[in-house]
Amino acid sequence: MLERLGEIVNGDEALVRRGKYFSDTFMIEVGETQYLIEIRQGRIESVATGPFVMRSWTFSIRATEDVWRKFWEKLPPPGYHDIFALLRKGRIALDGELQPLMANLLYVKEVIAAPRKLEAVA
Amino acid sequence: MTAHIEAVTGRYLHLELEGLVNRIYFEEAGQGIPLVCLHTAGSDARQFRGLLNDAAVTENYRVIAFDMPWHGKSSPPVGWEREEYQLTTKRYTNMIMAFCRALALDRPVVMGCSIGGRIVYNLALEHADELGALIGLQAGAYVERYYDSSWLHRPDVHGGEVCAGVVSGLVSPLAPEPHRWETLWHYMQSGPGVFKGDLHFYQVEGDIRDRIGAIDTSTCPLYLLTGEYDYSCSPEDTRAAAARIPGAEVVIMEGLGHFPMSENPDRFGEYVRPVLDEIRERLST
Numbered sequence: 541m542l543e544r545l546g547e548i549v550n551g552d553e554a555l556v557r558r559g560k561y562f563s564d565t566f567m568i569e570v571g572e573t574q575y576l577i578e579i580r581q582g583r584i585e586s587v588a589t590g591p592f593v594m595r596s597w598t599f600s601i602r603a604t605e606d607v608w609r610k611f612w613e614k615l616p617p618p619g620y621h622d623i624f625a626l627l628r629k630g631r632i633a634l635d636g637e638l639q640p641l642m643a644n645l646l647y648v649k650e651v652i653a654a655p656r657k658l659e660a661v662a
Numbered sequence: 663m664t665a666h667i668e669a670v671t672g673r674y675l676h677l678e679l680e681g682l683v684n685r686i687y688f689e690e691a692g693q694g695i696p697l698v699c700l701h702t703a704g705s706d707a708r709q710f711r712g713l714l715n716d717a718a719v720t721e722n723y724r725v726i727a728f729d730m731p732w733h734g735k736s737s738p739p740v741g742w743e744r745e746e747y748q749l750t751t752k753r754y755t756n757m758i759m760a761f762c763r764a765l766a767l768d769r770p771v772v773m774g775c776s777i778g779g780r781i782v783y784n785l786a787l788e789h790a791d792e793l794g795a796l797i798g799l800q801a802g803a804y805v806e807r808y809y810d811s812s813w814l815h816r817p818d819v820h821g822g823e824v825c826a827g828v829v830s831g832l833v834s835p836l837a838p839e840p841h842r843w844e845t846l847w848h849y850m851q852s853g854p855g856v857f858k859g860d861l862h863f864y865q866v867e868g869d870i871r872d873r874i875g876a877i878d879t880s881t882c883p884l885y886l887l888t889g890e891y892d893y894s895c896s897p898e899d900t901r902a903a904a905a906r907i908p909g910a911e912v913v914i915m916e917g918l919g920h921f922p923m924s925e926n927p928d929r930f931g932e933y934v935r936p937v938l939d940e941i942r943e944r945l946s947t
Contacts, residue, residue: 615835615836616835618890618891618892618893618896619893619896621831621835621891622830622831622832622893623831624808624809624828624831624832624893625831625893627808627809628808628893628894629893638813639818639819642813642819642824642827643818643819643820643823643824645823645824645827645828645830646823646826646827646830646846649827649830649831
């Protein structure tokens with residue numbers, strides 16, 4: 541899923557433009573598996589799969605496999621359709637330096653929801 | 663070229679609130695029973711553009727939607743630059759009733775969304791005999807804080823962008839794209855700290871759980887309509903409130919989120935028109 545973020549995000553000119561001032565690395569944890577998403581000026585540079593040795597990241601978004609599976613459904617069920625919906629229900633943890641996330645919230649939300657479009661890409 | 667002018671008109675009301683004159687913008691359309699509409703936190707009355715243009719509604723209702731002070735085209739009161747804006751139950755209630763009296767509205771129906779839905783409970787408690795009926799959209803009695811609202815007003819995060827970012831998931835994934843982005847645009851345009859100030863009422867001061875049991879729906883009917891994708895005021899939150907209010911009518915709106923009238927006006931119309939028809943019948947008897 542996440543490994544293919546680059547092809548979805550980088551092909552979306554409007555999304556890349558929205559993230560023009562976002563250059564950072566953040567972590568998404570899916571159950572026990574960690575992914576580091578490296579972004580430069582709104583484009584996905586790399587998606588690395590853990591385990592990692594001494595890698596840095598700015599903020600992390602962690603949830604169980606089951607939560608992410610529902611989140612990435614093409615039409616997610618109510619309560620699983622947005623990271624703030626997950627927050628309200630305590631199904632997700634946001635940690636680290638959150639300023640880059642909050643300053644680019646619409647962009648980051650759209651990036652992490654991008655796997656919903658995969659079916660259409662495939 | 664296609665062009666048309668809506669039947670909606672906009673005017674400014676100069677209204678004294680808390681000893682200060684406020685220049686308040688309101689829009690209206692239609693004739694008949696006054697229907698006063700209250701927008702959500704950090705937005706403005708443009709959220710009701712669909713209802714104001716719904717001929718099936720304006721045929722029997724005089725639909726009126728005002729921008730709260732600090733919101734939309736309403737100015738903040740003189741001296742705003744020295745004040746941290748915070749909405750409270752008292753402030754909000756007085757503003758709504760003062761607006762209705764200034765326009766000499768006879769037993770208006772009041773419909774509010776989110777913070778507007780919350781204040782509907784207080785209107786039911788304190789002003790039921792002056793109102794024709796109440797409609798709470800996305801109306802919960804309380805919401806615990808699930809994010810830190812200080813992110814909404816600080817210089818290293820763009821206020822408009824973050825307000826839209828915070829609420830974007832409150833729009834249902836099924837909302838038509840043009841209406842989704844129009845709804846977010848209103849949030850992007852709100853003044854610095856205004857959304858946060860409204861949330862003071864919504865998340866901190868305006869907990870009304872202990873009082874709603876005293877609402878008397880025989881004096882003033884109460885309808886509660888909630889979209890299924892709302893997680894700020896979820897269907898469970900609305901049902902929990904309604905369970906404590908004898909006679910409160912609940913409608914869960916499928917496929918809608920926290921901004922039903924703005925994110926999907928057509929779908930919302932299908933849910934609200936039967937309610938408005940029923941109110942019209944009740945008021946005529």
